[in-house]
Amino acid sequence: MSPSSRGAHEDVAAYALGVLDEEDHQAFERHLMSCEECQAELRELSEVPGLLDAVRKDRSNSLTGSSDDDRASH
Numbered sequence: 001m002s003p004s005s006r007g008a009h010e011d012v013a014a015y016a017l018g019v020l021d022e023e024d025h026q027a028f029e030r031h032l033m034s035c036e037e038c039q040a041e042l043r044e045l046s047e048v049p050g051l052l053d054a055v056r057k058d059r060s061n062s063l064t065g066s067s068d069d070d071r072a073s074h
Contacts, residue, residue: 012038016045017052 008031014020015028032038 008035009038012041013045013048016042016048018049 008028011020011024011028011031015025015032020028028038032042
């Protein structure tokens, strides 16, 4: 489904997370060049991928019983 058929404005989060297929990615980038609303939303979402990685890392450390502090002291 192309961005135009569901609304390019709905693709901001998917774009920020890098989950759009190549065709939708390119179409969204074309839309983004002229849409200040999506540009602003993308700026707001720009930290989300890094935050999700940190949560995954923390969850993984919790499951293994290790932490960054444990590794730093060894």
